[in-house]
Amino acid sequence: MSDKTIFTCAVTGSGSSHLKYDGVPKSPEEIASAAIKAAKAGASIVHLHVREPGTGTPCRSFALYEETVRLIRSSGVDVIINLTTGMGGDYIPVDGDPACLDKGSDMACVDDRMEHIVRLKPEICTLDCGSFNDGENISYISTLDMLRNSAKQILAAGVIPEIEAFELGHIWQAKVLLKENLLPKNTIFQLCMGIPYAAEATVENVIAMKNALPTGYSWGAFGIGRNEMAMLAQSWIMGGNCRVGLEDNIYLEKGVFATNEQLVERGVDIIRRLGGNVMSPSETRVRLGLA
Template identity: 50%
Template sequence: MNRKVILTCALTGAGDTTGKSDFVPVTPEQIASDAIAAARAGASVVHIHVRNITTGQGSRDVGLYREVVRLVAESDVDPVINLTAGMGGDLVLDPNEPTTQLPGTDLVSGIDRLPHVEELRPEICTIDCGSLNFGEGSQVYVSTPDMLREGAARIQQLGVKPEMEIFDTGHLWFANIMVAEGLIDPPPLYQLCMGIPYGAPADAGLLQAMVNMLPDGAQWTSFAIGRNQMPWVAQSVLLGGHVRVGLEDNLYLSKGVKATNAQLTERAVGIIEDLGSSVATPDEARDILAIERKVSAE
């Protein structure tokens, strides 16, 4: 299994995790510092969300993204930059009055989820390929076919590589439709997201089935949340895919031991190498994904 594996570190996400670990970065300086540390530890790609500095909650503030990208660009490392474009899909309903939106709702159009992508033109941005009942309660993540087609077309116009986030098999079905319709330039990049309630469970057989659904020539990566994060690194490598780790998906290095993004990256590097593969450098990742290195944002 002598091949190059792209290793993504997802630094902070938008989940309510800042009170669960002091290592979860919040400010642009902290997020950029973790991105730099993860790249030094071996990450090919850094996946970036930003957070409200006061509340610690996820944010769509373009200025925060601009600052993180600037700080990483000015550092001594050059990871592939992957910005989330998933913020703006949260709908929280009153279960007794479902026409009433509750606090926590942040719902905008597919195009209105892209201002930071429009300005910063990262090498990769995510596109969440379907709607999902998001955990317990009455929160729904909304990403309709109309929103997806419009967003994918704009991302394509911007020259940004979309990482298609797949949370269930129906999402994969629709992602394949977008590829067939020419909305996704080759090679298409799929992220198979496992174990997030209530999407695809972290089941190795299901991962294999989803891999079998991918079109010829696709590049894919996968992750699972929580304690399944590191086993999923091995699962993905063994099935021919790339991998993702980071505090967005898991807070622990081992039972009871809180992790940093750099530590999770180092652990993943070890697993990849133990399986006979090697971690792609950022430039090797760019070649694999057919993306051009972007000029740093000012």
């Protein structure tokens, strides 16, 4: 394994964590500030969603993405921006009539999902594979044709895709895209562990998914909730990249809310105690072929 790893902070996410914890960043100013603090604490990449500033409701507003990215880029702090493309695939059926979308659904065409990537051109963006059950009564929809169309736009924009794989079949999807030359050679793989009801956050599942990855690609794994730091250690031990952040877990310890900065500091400390270290943004760019 490499002594140094790529470290990502997932700053705010698209879940309902803001209803449990008011410290989840909501406005562009809050998200950018949290991203900058995470970078200073050791994250070389910040993974970003946006939310409605007043309510904290996750959204796909281009204006909010634009302002958040502007604030980070103009801060003078060097950090790699990774924007999500995962919004626009939430399907919640009306009880008794699955052909109808219930309140809370967010279904959008590929062009709408990709607008902020095409126009803002971050260094990295996610490509969220699917489909899968994403909770008690919600499914995330991302068909292979949707992934093909998204991958074409990412490729044309010159952005590196980070494949978010929530179960083994999603790696299979990515291999199809690779075979069709729709993904670049420096594509990143992120194994997303513990999201109900995809792959559970277990050592066995991480090993199985890692073994299914195509050879030679940068990869990492993360866990949510109480599995966040355990999966960080597991990923590092297996030679993968690491990720923490309020998107994945809002607690520093039981009953104690965290900040992104604190989670990064703890994650970096774990890696160093295991004998490793984290890459700077410039080192990360070299590793990923961005330099």
